[in-house]
Structure formats: structure tokens, C-alpha cells
Amino acid sequence: MGIALMSMSLNQGKVQQQASLSVMKIAMGKAKEQGEAVKELINSSNVKALQQAAQPHLGRNIDLKL
Template sequence: MDIALMSMVLSQGQVQQQASMSVMKMAMGDAKHQGDALQKLMSTSDASVIQRAAQPHLGGNIDLKG
């Protein structure tokens, strides 16, 4: 393998590693925000807020046809 090809392969490997690290940092940031939101929700004493967060699709529509 010549030096130019070896240099390109190493450079591509570094770029892939940097991209992977960036994606992992974004995922960790998202997980932290979700954890903070969950912690805030769990500290809420209002049961209806917790129920709406757990099942947001319930109670949105009322069928008035009998």
C-alpha cells in the first residue's frame, strides 16, 4: 500500500470517528433533556398532568353522537 492511499484511509477513519462522536454527543444531550423533563414531571404532584403525559391521545375527542 502506498503512502498516499494509507494517508487517505487514515483520514477517512478519523472523519468517521469524529462523526460518530458528534452523533453520540447529540444523543446524550437528548437523553439528558428527556431525563430532566421526566424528573420534572415526576416531581409534579398533579396526577392529571402525569396521566396526560403518559397517554396524550386520551380525552382529546368527545363523541356526542349517542
């Protein structure tokens, strides 16, 4: 393998690693924001909002039989 090919391969690996780290930092930031929002919601005394956040599908539909 030539020096030029080896250099290109190493640089490409560095770029891929930097991209992966950037994506991971973004994901960690989003997770932190969501965690803080959940923490704030739990600390609030609004129980109905907490229940709605935990199970958003409940209470939207009513089954009626006549």
C-alpha cells in the same frame, strides 16, 4: 496500496469516527434533558399533567351517538 492512499483512508476513518462521537454526544445530551424533564414532572404533584404526558392521545376526542 500506496502510502498516500493509506494515509487518506486512515484520516477518513478518523473523521467518520469523530462525527459519530459528536452525534452520539448530542443524542446523549438530549436524552439527559428529557430524563430530567420527566423526573421533574414526576416529582411535581400535578397528576393530570403526568397522565397527559404518559397518554397524550386520551381525552382529546369524544364519540357521541344520538
